[in-house]
Amino acid sequence: MLKRATALTKMKGVASGLLLLAALLYVVALVLTPGHPTFGGYLKAFSEAAMVGAIADWFAVTALFRHPLGLPIPHTAIIPRNKARIGANLGDFICTHFLSREQVLHKVQEFDAAKRLAEWLSKEENAIALSGLAIKLASHGVGALRDERVRHFVRGTALARLEHIDLARISGQLLEVLTDDGRAQEVLDELLAHFDVWMQGEATQQRISEVISSELDVLRFSFFGKELPLHNLAGNWSSKKLVKRLSEVITEVNQDADHPLRKHFDEQLVSLVHKLKEEPAFRLRADQLRSQLMQHPALLGYLSGLVDDVVNWFEDDIRQENSELRAHMSKGTRKLGEALSEDLSMQAWINDQILALAGPLVERYRSEIGRYIAERIEAWNDQELVEQLESQVGKDLQFIRINGTLVGGLVGVLIHLATEFATRL
Structure with a gap:
């Protein structure tokens, strides 16, 4: 975020510098025109048009995010003023073009989760890591059984369940x-x-x-x-x-x-x-x-x-370097991955189950995702929204100002040239 803000500040400086340069050229043109009317005229046309283009594009870029010079000019501060509509449209756009049922299911099918899972489980380092994580989680649960409060709760719960067994x-x-x-x-x-x-x-x-x-x-x-x-x-x-x-x-x-x-x-x-x-x-x-x-x-x-x-x-076993439980879990995980790699019908079944689950999940949560995007954007503070968007695209928008300055100046020169040509006819 800091890097983007620095780049944005730099590009703003470049664009503003070109505007000041155009203003300086205009002053130079005024001085040169009496003694050098031809060169001064072209320089004046270039600088005038460049300033107009720079200021117009500065106004356009600024109007996207805030009121230029703080003045409540109509149709400025476009993004903050329309953030609710922008959020709703953005949510609809994402849900329609990225989260449709067909698109999601197509990507899930391409992903081939069963094959990837089999390959991942078959690797020794992954099996060791997974078994280690399982042992670590289990050790926390098993260790809690030493606490008398937990033992009392488990015993009371178990006995209460037994009382209702016919x-x-x-x-x-x-x-x-x-x-x-x-x-x-x-x-x-x-x-x-x-x-x-x-x-x-x-x-x-x-x-x-x-x-x-x-x-x-x-x-x-x-x-x-x-x-x-x-x-x-x-x-x-x-x-x-x-x-x-x-x-x-x-x-x-x-x-x-x-x-x-x-x-x-x-x-x-x-x-x-x-x-x-x-x-x-x-x-x-x-x-x-x-x-x-x-x-x-x-x-x-x-x-x-x-x-x-x-x-x-359990605790004695997992403290040992050659833990039998860890070794069995790691070996079992690898064997599971190898067996799944060779069983194409099982892979197909797993992928079918994922597809069957993904469809209803997409239908169920797609609209909620769209609402969340709209609500999140609408809830943003105006200043926060402007900062977020400007940090993302503000650097590129400054090129509009730069281009407006240069293109405006060139257009001014062309207009001046056309005028000179027309008057000489």
Whole structure:
């Protein structure tokens, strides 16, 4: 701004200097004319016309911004007097010729944001910078969790949200998802398979054997002073038979899609879903369970400890030079960029979404932009408006004064020459 003001002042000095030079030439012409009428006449014609052109153009340029000599001459100070209309017209012009829907969408389409984004993310320095920024922002948020006021707010907000959760209905809806498209049977197959593996384990069989042996303690007796562990033998035999039979049943269920156990499982699951979603007793019991959990000090202590553990781990990791979290984020960012670079259909989808969003945004905010331009110009102080415009175009406008001085002088010489020629005829 200072540089432009200096240049404007310099050009004003040049234009005013030419006017003074023309006035000086006029004085010289008056002195020379009696002794040198021909040369003096041409010099006088040039200087007179130059002064007229300079003054006329000075008046025209000045009248754009202010009243010449401070006199309220009509049709002067054009810009300050018409700033509201100028602002409105400028806003309309920009909205019509620069912010039309077709023009903006064409430029957005040419920009190819998806491709540029992919290329930007693929560069290692950008991935590192982005991950660093994300870590820095996250560290501020995570660090705030150490403040007791924040912890109290988060805990209170979370508990308040939990109080409005319909635990029974949500549980019923989750179970209902399992019953759709035969997914419940898939879950049953997995459960039975895991149960079979667990039952086949030595530790499980040993535990079953011990339980059965303790129940058959009546078989423990001595013969000729020596204890006979018939209860242990019976327990081992029974546990093996039990495990074998359960395994056979599981195999039968897995191989028979119409096994009665499958039908019974579906029926019980459907019944449970209905009770959870519709029966008041189940919902009341779920609400009571939720209240007990929320009021239990162990739960609050666990949640607080969990938050502290997460915060400690996060802060310890990001302080290290070889931060795993930062490295994973940087690597993931680059991979995302590389994958996006190779996936033209995904790029097309992203660009389509941007185009779909840009259209309504242009329509919504275009008129507001126009109003903002008009209101901003109208709200400007007259002096501020003049200074802003004059700093931008005032230097070029001074060339009008310079040209007016020179062209006016030349025209004066031509008129004087034509007059001399006409009088000699």
